[in-house]
Amino acid sequence: MSSMLAQPLKRPSALRVLAHLGLFVLGAVVGVAGALVQPAWFPGGLLLALAGEAGLCLGAARAMGGRAAAVAPAGGWTITVILLTASRPEGDFVFGTGAASYLFLLGGMAVAVICATLAPVRQPGGDPVRLGN
DSSP states (O other): OOOOOOOOOOOOOOOHHHHHHHHHHHHHHHHHHHHTTTTTTTTHHHOOOOOOHHHHHHHHHHHHHHHHHHHHHHHHHHHHHHHSOOOOOSSOOOOSSSHHHHHHHHHHHHHHHHHHSSSSSOOSSSOOOOOOO
């Protein structure tokens, strides 16, 4: 019987890496969609955007069976939303000044951390261990 800590790390398969990259891109798409929806219908749009992010992160974690699958779309969402906060040389910007924009930014980051924390941890395969014997 060996401990999980004593086992060497296995390289992830190419399919798993590709799936995580796809989830990263999907997180970016959800970030752009949320940035456009949240100011349109203020309380409902904000809740819809944050629920979309939470659903993507938790759904990905449950489908892939690990926390890394929740972190990938959360990372794509965070990077995209932070890049959208910068103003362009023409003076255009996606986010206006106001409480709703800050709630979307900070609330989305909080949702990402919560989802990555609550995501199920992938358990190693093997025989079940009984303690106390």
